Amino acid sequence: xEARALETGERILDAAERLFMAHGYEGTSMRQITGEAGVNxxxxxxxxxxxxxxxxxxxxxxxxxxxxxxxRVLNELExxxxxxxxxxxxxxxxxxxxxxxxxxxxxxxxxxxxxxLGRTLTEPSEFIRAFLAHEYKTVMDRYKEAxxxxxxxxxxxxxxxxxxxxxxxxxxxIAGTDALRLVTDWQIEEEDSTDRxxxxxxxxxxxxIGGLRAPLPQFENATVEH
Amino acid sequence: xEARALETGERILDAAERLFMAHGYEGTSMRQITGEAGVNxxxxxxxxxxxxxxxxxxxxxxxxxxxxxxxRVLNELExxxxxxxxxxxxxxxxxxxxxxxxxxxxxxxxxxxxxxLGRTLTEPSEFIRAFLAHEYKTVMDRYKEAxxxxxxxxxxxxxxxxxxxxxxxxxxxIAGTDALRLVTDWQIEEEDSTDRxxxxxxxxxxxxIGGLRAPLPQFENATVEH
DNA sequence: GTCTATATCATGATAGAC
DNA sequence: GTCTATCATGATATAGAC
Numbered sequence: 001x002e003a004r005a006l007e008t009g010e011r012i013l014d015a016a017e018r019l020f021m022a023h024g025y026e027g028t029s030m031r032q033i034t035g036e037a038g039v040n041x042x043x044x045x046x047x048x049x050x051x052x053x054x055x056x057x058x059x060x061x062x063x064x065x066x067x068x069x070x071x072r073v074l075n076e077l078e079x080x081x082x083x084x085x086x087x088x089x090x091x092x093x094x095x096x097x098x099x100x101x102x103x104x105x106x107x108x109x110x111x112x113x114x115x116x117l118g119r120t121l122t123e124p125s126e127f128i129r130a131f132l133a134h135e136y137k138t139v140m141d142r143y144k145e146a147x148x149x150x151x152x153x154x155x156x157x158x159x160x161x162x163x164x165x166x167x168x169x170x171x172x173x174i175a176g177t178d179a180l181r182l183v184t185d186w187q188i189e190e191e192d193s194t195d196r197x198x199x200x201x202x203x204x205x206x207x208x209i210g211g212l213r214a215p216l217p218q219f220e221n222a223t224v225e226h
Numbered sequence: 227x228e229a230r231a232l233e234t235g236e237r238i239l240d241a242a243e244r245l246f247m248a249h250g251y252e253g254t255s256m257r258q259i260t261g262e263a264g265v266n267x268x269x270x271x272x273x274x275x276x277x278x279x280x281x282x283x284x285x286x287x288x289x290x291x292x293x294x295x296x297x298r299v300l301n302e303l304e305x306x307x308x309x310x311x312x313x314x315x316x317x318x319x320x321x322x323x324x325x326x327x328x329x330x331x332x333x334x335x336x337x338x339x340x341x342x343l344g345r346t347l348t349e350p351s352e353f354i355r356a357f358l359a360h361e362y363k364t365v366m367d368r369y370k371e372a373x374x375x376x377x378x379x380x381x382x383x384x385x386x387x388x389x390x391x392x393x394x395x396x397x398x399x400i401a402g403t404d405a406l407r408l409v410t411d412w413q414i415e416e417e418d419s420t421d422r423x424x425x426x427x428x429x430x431x432x433x434x435i436g437g438l439r440a441p442l443p444q445f446e447n448a449t450v451e452h
Numbered sequence: 453g454t455c456t457a458t459a460t461c462a463t464g465a466t467a468g469a470c
Numbered sequence: 471g472t473c474t475a476t477c478a479t480g481a482t483a484t485a486g487a488c
Contacts, residue, residue: 008471008472021350022350023350023351024250024252024349024350024351026250026252026253027252027350027351029462029463029464030463030464030465031462031463031464039472040471040472040473040474041464041465041473041474042465042466042471042472042473042474043471043472043473044464044465045464045465045466046471046472047471050464050465051464051465118348119348119350121398122344122345122348122397122398122401123250124247124248124249124250124253124345125249125250125253158429161429161433162433164398164399165395165398165399165430165433166395167398168394168395168396168397168398168399169391169392169394169395169398169437170394171348171394171398172347172348172390172391172393172394172395172397172398173390173391173394175348198445198446199443199445202443202444202445202446203384203387203443204391205443206440206441206442206443207387207388207391207437207438207440208437209440210436210437210438210439210440210441211395211433211434211436211437211440212433212436213436214432214433214435214436214437215432215436216432217425217428217429217431217432218428219424219425219428220424220428234453234454255480255481255482256481256482256483257480257481257482265454266453266454266455266456267455267456267482267483268454268455268456268483268484269453269454269455270482270483271482271483271484272453272454273453276482276483277482277483453488454487454488455486455487455488456485456486456487456488457484457485457486457487458483458484458485458486459482459483459484459485460481460482460483460484461480461481461482461483462479462480462481462482463478463479463480463481464477464478464479464480465476465477465478465479466475466476466477466478467474467475467476467477468473468474468475469472469473469474469475470471470472470473470474
Protein backbone atom coordinates (compact mmCIF):
# COMPACT_ATOMS: atom_id res chain seq x y z
CA UNK A 1 0.00 0.00 0.00
CA GLU A 2 2.22 2.81 -1.24
CA ALA A 3 -0.74 5.10 -1.76
CA ARG A 4 -1.25 5.67 1.96
CA ALA A 5 -0.42 9.22 2.95
CA LEU A 6 1.81 8.20 5.82
CA GLU A 7 3.44 5.02 6.98
CA THR A 8 1.50 3.06 9.57
CA GLY A 9 4.05 3.77 12.28
CA GLU A 10 3.87 7.52 11.71
CA ARG A 11 0.11 7.52 11.67
CA ILE A 12 0.04 5.71 14.98
CA LEU A 13 2.54 8.18 16.46
CA ASP A 14 0.49 11.15 15.26
CA ALA A 15 -2.73 9.77 16.70
CA ALA A 16 -1.07 8.78 19.96
CA GLU A 17 0.50 12.22 20.33
CA ARG A 18 -2.83 13.93 19.95
CA LEU A 19 -4.76 11.53 22.17
CA PHE A 20 -2.16 11.40 24.95
CA MET A 21 -2.22 15.19 24.90
CA ALA A 22 -6.00 15.30 25.15
CA HIS A 23 -6.66 12.48 27.62
CA GLY A 24 -3.35 11.54 29.23
CA TYR A 25 -1.49 8.28 29.07
CA GLU A 26 -3.71 6.24 31.35
CA GLY A 27 -6.81 7.85 29.89
CA THR A 28 -6.04 6.79 26.33
CA SER A 29 -6.64 3.25 25.11
CA MET A 30 -4.91 1.52 22.25
CA ARG A 31 -8.28 1.07 20.61
CA GLN A 32 -8.75 4.82 20.51
CA ILE A 33 -5.29 5.27 19.03
CA THR A 34 -5.61 2.68 16.32
CA GLY A 35 -9.15 3.80 15.61
CA GLU A 36 -8.07 7.39 15.04
CA ALA A 37 -5.04 6.30 13.04
CA GLY A 38 -7.21 4.07 10.88
CA VAL A 39 -5.06 1.02 11.45
CA ASN A 40 -5.60 -2.34 13.02
CA UNK A 41 -5.48 -2.78 16.77
CA UNK A 42 -2.62 -5.24 16.53
CA UNK A 43 -0.45 -2.75 14.67
CA UNK A 44 0.71 -0.98 17.82
CA UNK A 45 2.19 -4.10 19.28
CA UNK A 46 3.66 -5.10 15.95
CA UNK A 47 5.39 -1.76 15.39
CA UNK A 48 6.22 -0.64 18.91
CA UNK A 49 5.93 -3.70 21.11
CA UNK A 50 3.80 -2.18 23.86
CA UNK A 51 1.88 0.90 24.92
CA UNK A 52 4.79 2.04 27.07
CA UNK A 53 7.23 1.79 24.19
CA UNK A 54 4.81 3.71 22.02
CA UNK A 55 4.67 6.52 24.55
CA UNK A 56 8.46 6.69 24.66
CA UNK A 57 8.66 6.79 20.90
CA UNK A 58 6.13 9.62 20.78
CA UNK A 59 8.51 11.67 22.88
CA UNK A 60 11.76 10.55 21.36
CA UNK A 61 10.59 11.59 17.91
CA UNK A 62 10.33 15.20 19.08
CA UNK A 63 12.80 15.49 21.93
CA UNK A 64 15.78 14.25 19.95
CA UNK A 65 15.53 17.24 17.68
CA UNK A 66 14.67 19.71 20.45
CA UNK A 67 17.56 18.76 22.67
CA UNK A 68 20.07 18.71 19.84
CA UNK A 69 18.87 22.14 18.79
CA UNK A 70 19.22 23.43 22.33
CA UNK A 71 22.76 22.12 22.50
CA ARG A 72 23.62 23.55 19.10
CA VAL A 73 22.26 27.00 19.99
CA LEU A 74 24.07 27.15 23.31
CA ASN A 75 27.34 25.99 21.78
CA GLU A 76 27.03 28.62 19.10
CA LEU A 77 26.28 31.37 21.62
CA GLU A 78 29.24 30.46 23.78
CA UNK A 79 31.51 30.32 20.76
CA UNK A 80 30.44 33.83 19.77
CA UNK A 81 30.95 35.10 23.31
CA UNK A 82 34.64 34.15 23.30
CA UNK A 83 34.77 33.11 26.93
CA UNK A 84 32.74 36.04 28.22
CA UNK A 85 29.77 34.91 30.32
CA UNK A 86 26.45 34.96 28.52
CA UNK A 87 23.58 37.18 29.55
CA UNK A 88 20.99 35.20 31.54
CA UNK A 89 18.25 36.35 29.20
CA UNK A 90 20.13 34.85 26.26
CA UNK A 91 20.38 31.48 27.99
CA UNK A 92 16.73 31.56 28.96
CA UNK A 93 15.76 32.28 25.39
CA UNK A 94 17.97 29.50 24.07
CA UNK A 95 16.28 26.99 26.36
CA UNK A 96 12.67 28.13 26.56
CA UNK A 97 12.47 30.12 23.36
CA UNK A 98 13.70 27.16 21.33
CA UNK A 99 10.98 25.07 22.94
CA UNK A 100 8.23 27.60 22.39
CA UNK A 101 9.14 28.21 18.80
CA UNK A 102 8.44 24.52 18.13
CA UNK A 103 4.79 25.44 18.56
CA UNK A 104 4.76 27.06 15.15
CA UNK A 105 6.49 24.15 13.47
CA UNK A 106 3.79 21.66 12.53
CA UNK A 107 6.18 19.08 11.20
CA UNK A 108 7.83 18.91 14.62
CA UNK A 109 4.56 18.43 16.44
CA UNK A 110 3.53 22.05 16.88
CA UNK A 111 1.24 22.99 19.74
CA UNK A 112 0.03 19.42 20.13
CA UNK A 113 3.39 18.11 21.18
CA UNK A 114 4.11 21.16 23.30
CA UNK A 115 0.93 20.71 25.26
CA UNK A 116 1.61 17.02 25.64
CA LEU A 117 5.06 17.78 27.00
CA GLY A 118 3.74 20.42 29.37
CA ARG A 119 1.25 18.03 30.83
CA THR A 120 3.56 15.07 30.97
CA LEU A 121 6.12 16.72 33.20
CA THR A 122 3.63 16.35 36.02
CA GLU A 123 2.26 13.03 34.78
CA PRO A 124 2.11 10.55 37.64
CA SER A 125 3.27 7.48 35.74
CA GLU A 126 6.65 6.52 37.02
CA PHE A 127 8.15 5.19 33.82
CA ILE A 128 7.39 8.38 31.90
CA ARG A 129 9.09 10.64 34.41
CA ALA A 130 12.09 8.34 34.56
CA PHE A 131 12.28 8.29 30.79
CA LEU A 132 12.06 12.08 30.49
CA ALA A 133 14.61 12.60 33.21
CA HIS A 134 17.03 10.46 31.25
CA GLU A 135 16.29 12.15 27.95
CA TYR A 136 16.76 15.59 29.45
CA LYS A 137 19.74 15.05 31.68
CA THR A 138 22.57 16.07 29.38
CA VAL A 139 20.87 19.23 28.20
CA MET A 140 19.76 20.26 31.67
CA ASP A 141 23.26 19.88 33.06
CA ARG A 142 24.67 21.95 30.25
CA TYR A 143 22.21 24.79 30.76
CA LYS A 144 22.58 24.78 34.50
CA GLU A 145 26.32 25.21 34.09
CA ALA A 146 25.77 28.09 31.70
CA UNK A 147 23.49 29.80 34.22
CA UNK A 148 25.97 29.25 37.04
CA UNK A 149 28.58 31.07 34.98
CA UNK A 150 26.19 33.81 33.94
CA UNK A 151 25.14 34.48 37.54
CA UNK A 152 28.26 33.88 39.62
CA UNK A 153 26.97 35.95 42.53
CA UNK A 154 23.81 33.83 42.94
CA UNK A 155 24.02 30.61 44.99
CA UNK A 156 23.72 27.56 42.77
CA UNK A 157 20.83 26.15 44.75
CA UNK A 158 18.84 29.31 44.06
CA UNK A 159 19.52 29.06 40.36
CA UNK A 160 18.36 25.47 40.28
CA UNK A 161 15.17 26.36 42.12
CA UNK A 162 14.51 29.19 39.75
CA UNK A 163 15.13 26.95 36.76
CA UNK A 164 12.52 24.70 38.29
CA UNK A 165 10.05 27.58 38.66
CA UNK A 166 10.72 28.65 35.07
CA UNK A 167 9.96 25.14 33.84
CA UNK A 168 6.71 25.20 35.73
CA UNK A 169 5.57 28.54 34.42
CA UNK A 170 6.42 27.48 30.88
CA UNK A 171 4.70 24.13 31.14
CA UNK A 172 1.55 25.78 32.29
CA UNK A 173 1.70 28.41 29.65
CA ILE A 174 1.74 25.78 26.96
CA ALA A 175 -0.28 23.00 28.58
CA GLY A 176 -2.93 25.43 29.67
CA THR A 177 -4.16 26.66 26.35
CA ASP A 178 -7.50 25.38 27.45
CA ALA A 179 -6.74 23.89 30.86
CA LEU A 180 -6.23 27.08 32.76
CA ARG A 181 -8.49 29.05 30.47
CA LEU A 182 -11.10 27.45 32.63
CA VAL A 183 -9.43 28.25 35.90
CA THR A 184 -8.57 31.82 35.12
CA ASP A 185 -11.64 32.30 32.94
CA TRP A 186 -10.12 35.30 31.30
CA GLN A 187 -11.62 37.24 28.51
CA ILE A 188 -8.71 38.60 26.55
CA GLU A 189 -10.73 40.49 24.02
CA GLU A 190 -8.03 42.45 22.32
CA GLU A 191 -6.22 39.73 20.45
CA ASP A 192 -7.00 36.87 18.12
CA SER A 193 -5.52 33.41 18.28
CA THR A 194 -3.01 33.89 15.48
CA ASP A 195 -1.37 36.63 17.51
CA ARG A 196 -1.46 34.61 20.66
CA UNK A 197 1.62 32.50 20.13
CA UNK A 198 3.70 35.38 18.77
CA UNK A 199 2.88 37.31 21.88
CA UNK A 200 3.21 34.44 24.32
CA UNK A 201 6.95 34.16 23.77
CA UNK A 202 7.89 37.74 24.76
CA UNK A 203 5.29 37.69 27.52
CA UNK A 204 6.66 34.56 29.06
CA UNK A 205 10.28 35.64 28.54
CA UNK A 206 9.69 38.87 30.43
CA UNK A 207 8.15 36.96 33.28
CA UNK A 208 10.85 34.30 33.41
CA ILE A 209 13.72 36.75 33.35
CA GLY A 210 12.03 38.93 35.95
CA GLY A 211 11.77 35.89 38.19
CA LEU A 212 15.27 34.67 37.51
CA ARG A 213 16.76 38.07 38.30
CA ALA A 214 14.57 38.89 41.28
CA PRO A 215 16.21 39.90 44.57
CA LEU A 216 17.26 36.86 46.55
CA PRO A 217 14.90 35.71 49.27
CA GLN A 218 15.56 36.45 52.92
CA PHE A 219 15.21 33.38 55.09
CA GLU A 220 13.61 34.10 58.42
CA ASN A 221 15.09 31.64 60.85
CA ALA A 222 17.36 29.74 58.57
CA THR A 223 20.48 27.92 59.55
CA VAL A 224 22.54 29.91 57.09
CA GLU A 225 25.81 28.12 57.53
CA HIS A 226 26.37 25.02 59.55
CA UNK B 227 -17.77 0.11 65.10
CA GLU B 228 -17.09 3.18 67.18
CA ALA B 229 -13.57 2.01 67.90
CA ARG B 230 -12.40 2.66 64.36
CA ALA B 231 -9.95 5.55 64.28
CA LEU B 232 -11.78 7.34 61.51
CA GLU B 233 -15.15 7.09 59.84
CA THR B 234 -15.28 5.00 56.71
CA GLY B 235 -15.89 8.03 54.52
CA GLU B 236 -12.86 9.85 55.89
CA ARG B 237 -10.64 6.83 55.53
CA ILE B 238 -11.66 6.51 51.89
CA LEU B 239 -10.99 10.18 51.29
CA ASP B 240 -7.56 9.97 52.88
CA ALA B 241 -6.59 6.93 50.84
CA ALA B 242 -7.97 8.42 47.64
CA GLU B 243 -6.13 11.69 48.23
CA ARG B 244 -2.83 9.90 48.60
CA LEU B 245 -3.34 7.51 45.71
CA PHE B 246 -4.67 10.11 43.28
CA MET B 247 -1.62 12.18 44.15
CA ALA B 248 0.74 9.29 43.52
CA HIS B 249 -0.85 7.72 40.44
CA GLY B 250 -3.35 10.17 39.03
CA TYR B 251 -7.09 9.81 38.67
CA GLU B 252 -7.14 7.38 35.76
CA GLY B 253 -4.19 5.49 37.19
CA THR B 254 -5.91 4.75 40.50
CA SER B 255 -8.50 1.99 40.84
CA MET B 256 -11.22 1.76 43.41
CA ARG B 257 -9.74 -1.55 44.48
CA GLN B 258 -6.52 0.21 45.40
CA ILE B 259 -8.40 2.88 47.31
CA THR B 260 -10.61 0.57 49.32
CA GLY B 261 -7.66 -1.76 49.85
CA GLU B 262 -5.52 0.96 51.35
CA ALA B 263 -8.41 2.35 53.37
CA GLY B 264 -9.15 -1.10 54.74
CA VAL B 265 -12.79 -0.98 53.73
CA ASN B 266 -14.95 -2.95 51.38
CA UNK B 267 -14.94 -2.27 47.66
CA UNK B 268 -18.61 -1.41 47.65
CA UNK B 269 -18.14 1.30 50.28
CA UNK B 270 -17.05 3.91 47.75
CA UNK B 271 -20.25 3.69 45.81
CA UNK B 272 -22.31 3.59 48.95
CA UNK B 273 -20.73 6.71 50.45
CA UNK B 274 -19.92 8.76 47.37
CA UNK B 275 -21.93 7.27 44.52
CA UNK B 276 -19.14 7.00 41.98
CA UNK B 277 -15.44 7.43 41.42
CA UNK B 278 -16.00 10.87 39.90
CA UNK B 279 -17.97 12.07 42.90
CA UNK B 280 -15.27 10.72 45.16
CA UNK B 281 -12.66 12.75 43.33
CA UNK B 282 -14.75 15.89 43.67
CA UNK B 283 -15.23 15.27 47.36
CA UNK B 284 -11.48 14.81 47.83
CA UNK B 285 -11.02 18.34 46.51
CA UNK B 286 -14.02 19.95 48.09
CA UNK B 287 -12.90 18.85 51.53
CA UNK B 288 -9.73 20.94 51.18
CA UNK B 289 -10.64 23.70 48.77
CA UNK B 290 -13.63 24.93 50.73
CA UNK B 291 -11.36 25.93 53.57
CA UNK B 292 -8.57 27.24 51.34
CA UNK B 293 -10.78 29.49 49.31
CA UNK B 294 -12.64 30.83 52.32
CA UNK B 295 -9.33 31.58 53.96
CA UNK B 296 -8.11 33.38 50.85
CA UNK B 297 -11.23 35.50 50.79
CA ARG B 298 -11.00 36.23 54.49
CA VAL B 299 -7.34 37.29 54.25
CA LEU B 300 -7.92 39.55 51.26
CA ASN B 301 -10.95 41.17 52.85
CA GLU B 302 -8.98 41.84 56.01
CA LEU B 303 -6.06 43.31 54.07
CA GLU B 304 -8.30 45.62 52.11
CA UNK B 305 -10.11 46.69 55.25
CA UNK B 306 -6.80 47.61 56.87
CA UNK B 307 -5.69 49.52 53.78
CA UNK B 308 -8.63 51.90 54.01
CA UNK B 309 -9.16 52.22 50.28
CA UNK B 310 -5.46 52.53 49.44
CA UNK B 311 -4.34 49.99 46.81
CA UNK B 312 -2.53 46.98 48.22
CA UNK B 313 1.06 46.16 47.37
CA UNK B 314 1.24 43.43 44.72
CA UNK B 315 3.52 41.36 46.94
CA UNK B 316 0.89 41.39 49.67
CA UNK B 317 -1.74 40.06 47.29
CA UNK B 318 0.58 37.39 45.95
CA UNK B 319 1.33 36.26 49.45
CA UNK B 320 -2.35 36.16 50.36
CA UNK B 321 -3.09 33.91 47.40
CA UNK B 322 -0.02 31.70 47.06
CA UNK B 323 1.33 31.98 50.57
CA UNK B 324 -1.98 30.85 52.02
CA UNK B 325 -1.85 27.85 49.72
CA UNK B 326 1.74 26.96 50.50
CA UNK B 327 1.28 27.25 54.21
CA UNK B 328 -1.32 24.46 53.96
CA UNK B 329 1.63 22.15 53.34
CA UNK B 330 2.56 22.31 56.99
CA UNK B 331 -0.99 21.68 58.17
CA UNK B 332 -1.48 17.93 58.23
CA UNK B 333 -5.11 18.08 59.22
CA UNK B 334 -5.81 20.06 56.05
CA UNK B 335 -4.06 17.59 53.81
CA UNK B 336 -0.51 18.89 54.06
CA UNK B 337 1.93 18.19 51.27
CA UNK B 338 -0.15 15.30 49.97
CA UNK B 339 -3.06 17.49 49.03
CA UNK B 340 -0.82 20.25 47.72
CA UNK B 341 0.95 17.89 45.39
CA UNK B 342 -2.35 16.43 44.27
CA LEU B 343 -3.64 19.91 43.51
CA GLY B 344 -0.48 20.86 41.64
CA ARG B 345 -0.74 17.84 39.43
CA THR B 346 -4.44 18.05 38.90
CA LEU B 347 -4.38 21.51 37.38
CA THR B 348 -2.88 19.93 34.28
CA GLU B 349 -4.86 16.71 34.60
CA PRO B 350 -6.43 15.84 31.27
CA SER B 351 -9.78 14.62 32.58
CA GLU B 352 -12.41 17.03 31.47
CA PHE B 353 -14.73 16.80 34.43
CA ILE B 354 -11.96 17.57 36.93
CA ARG B 355 -10.89 20.75 35.19
CA ALA B 356 -14.48 21.86 34.85
CA PHE B 357 -15.07 21.16 38.52
CA LEU B 358 -11.97 23.08 39.62
CA ALA B 359 -12.80 25.99 37.37
CA HIS B 360 -16.16 26.27 39.08
CA GLU B 361 -14.74 25.91 42.58
CA TYR B 362 -12.10 28.55 41.94
CA LYS B 363 -14.05 31.12 40.00
CA THR B 364 -15.16 33.44 42.76
CA VAL B 365 -11.77 33.60 44.41
CA MET B 366 -9.89 34.06 41.16
CA ASP B 367 -12.11 36.94 40.11
CA ARG B 368 -11.65 38.62 43.45
CA TYR B 369 -7.84 38.37 43.31
CA LYS B 370 -7.65 39.48 39.71
CA GLU B 371 -9.58 42.61 40.64
CA ALA B 372 -7.23 43.26 43.52
CA UNK B 373 -4.21 42.96 41.22
CA UNK B 374 -5.82 45.24 38.63
CA UNK B 375 -6.16 47.90 41.33
CA UNK B 376 -2.67 47.32 42.66
CA UNK B 377 -1.12 47.65 39.20
CA UNK B 378 -3.22 50.25 37.40
CA UNK B 379 -0.47 51.03 34.89
CA UNK B 380 -0.24 47.41 33.68
CA UNK B 381 -2.69 46.20 31.01
CA UNK B 382 -5.19 43.78 32.47
CA UNK B 383 -4.36 41.12 29.90
CA UNK B 384 -0.74 41.15 31.06
CA UNK B 385 -1.77 40.73 34.66
CA UNK B 386 -3.96 37.77 33.81
CA UNK B 387 -1.14 36.14 31.87
CA UNK B 388 1.24 36.66 34.73
CA UNK B 389 -1.26 35.26 37.19
CA UNK B 390 -1.33 32.25 34.93
CA UNK B 391 2.45 31.99 34.94
CA UNK B 392 2.52 32.32 38.71
CA UNK B 393 0.04 29.47 39.06
CA UNK B 394 2.24 27.33 36.87
CA UNK B 395 5.43 28.01 38.75
CA UNK B 396 3.67 27.31 42.04
CA UNK B 397 2.04 24.10 40.84
CA UNK B 398 5.37 22.76 39.75
CA UNK B 399 7.10 23.79 42.90
CA ILE B 400 4.65 21.75 44.94
CA ALA B 401 3.82 18.92 42.52
CA GLY B 402 7.45 18.39 41.73
CA THR B 403 8.78 17.38 45.08
CA ASP B 404 9.87 14.26 43.34
CA ALA B 405 8.60 14.77 39.81
CA LEU B 406 11.04 17.39 38.71
CA ARG B 407 13.70 16.20 41.08
CA LEU B 408 14.22 13.73 38.31
CA VAL B 409 14.27 16.26 35.54
CA THR B 410 16.48 18.78 37.23
CA ASP B 411 18.44 16.12 39.09
CA TRP B 412 19.74 18.64 41.53
CA GLN B 413 21.89 17.95 44.46
CA ILE B 414 21.00 20.56 47.03
CA GLU B 415 23.48 19.53 49.64
CA GLU B 416 23.21 22.38 52.01
CA GLU B 417 19.76 21.86 53.44
CA ASP B 418 17.71 19.11 54.98
CA SER B 419 14.09 18.34 54.27
CA THR B 420 12.69 20.02 57.37
CA ASP B 421 14.08 23.32 56.16
CA ARG B 422 12.85 22.77 52.65
CA UNK B 423 9.29 23.95 53.04
CA UNK B 424 10.21 26.93 55.21
CA UNK B 425 12.59 28.03 52.52
CA UNK B 426 10.38 27.22 49.56
CA UNK B 427 7.89 29.92 50.45
CA UNK B 428 10.29 32.90 50.39
CA UNK B 429 12.11 31.42 47.41
CA UNK B 430 8.97 31.08 45.38
CA UNK B 431 7.63 34.45 46.52
CA UNK B 432 10.76 36.22 45.34
CA UNK B 433 10.48 34.55 41.99
CA UNK B 434 6.76 35.23 41.57
CA ILE B 435 7.01 38.87 42.51
CA GLY B 436 10.04 39.34 40.28
CA GLY B 437 8.03 37.93 37.41
CA LEU B 438 4.90 39.88 38.19
CA ARG B 439 6.80 43.16 38.35
CA ALA B 440 9.09 42.53 35.39
CA PRO B 441 9.31 45.13 32.61
CA LEU B 442 6.48 44.70 30.14
CA PRO B 443 7.26 42.77 26.96
CA GLN B 444 7.86 44.51 23.68
CA PHE B 445 5.88 42.97 20.85
CA GLU B 446 7.77 42.85 17.59
CA ASN B 447 5.20 43.17 14.84
CA ALA B 448 2.05 43.34 16.88
CA THR B 449 -1.20 44.97 15.84
CA VAL B 450 -1.14 47.25 18.85
CA GLU B 451 -4.53 48.84 18.44
CA HIS B 452 -7.09 47.94 15.84
C1' DG C 453 -23.93 0.18 56.95
C1' DT C 454 -21.21 -3.51 55.49
C1' DC C 455 -20.35 -7.54 53.19
C1' DT C 456 -20.11 -11.28 49.17
C1' DA C 457 -20.88 -12.21 44.79
C1' DT C 458 -21.44 -10.96 40.38
C1' DA C 459 -22.92 -8.33 36.15
C1' DT C 460 -21.07 -5.92 32.42
C1' DC C 461 -17.71 -4.02 29.96
C1' DA C 462 -13.03 -2.29 28.43
C1' DT C 463 -8.32 -3.04 28.57
C1' DG C 464 -3.43 -4.62 26.77
C1' DA C 465 -1.61 -8.25 24.49
C1' DT C 466 -1.10 -12.31 21.37
C1' DA C 467 -1.83 -16.46 18.29
C1' DG C 468 -2.33 -17.70 13.88
C1' DA C 469 -4.63 -17.34 9.13
C1' DC C 470 -3.73 -14.80 5.03
C1' DG D 471 2.52 -6.44 7.40
C1' DT D 472 -2.17 -6.80 8.28
C1' DC D 473 -6.17 -8.97 9.75
C1' DT D 474 -9.72 -11.61 12.96
C1' DA D 475 -10.56 -13.70 16.96
C1' DT D 476 -9.67 -14.36 21.48
C1' DC D 477 -7.37 -14.59 26.08
C1' DA D 478 -6.67 -13.08 30.63
C1' DT D 479 -7.20 -9.45 33.45
C1' DG D 480 -8.95 -5.68 35.77
C1' DA D 481 -12.21 -1.95 35.69
C1' DT D 482 -16.77 0.37 37.72
C1' DA D 483 -20.90 -0.54 39.50
C1' DT D 484 -24.81 -3.02 41.72
C1' DA D 485 -28.04 -6.64 43.76
C1' DG D 486 -29.14 -8.68 47.68
C1' DA D 487 -27.93 -11.31 52.13
C1' DC D 488 -26.79 -10.11 56.72
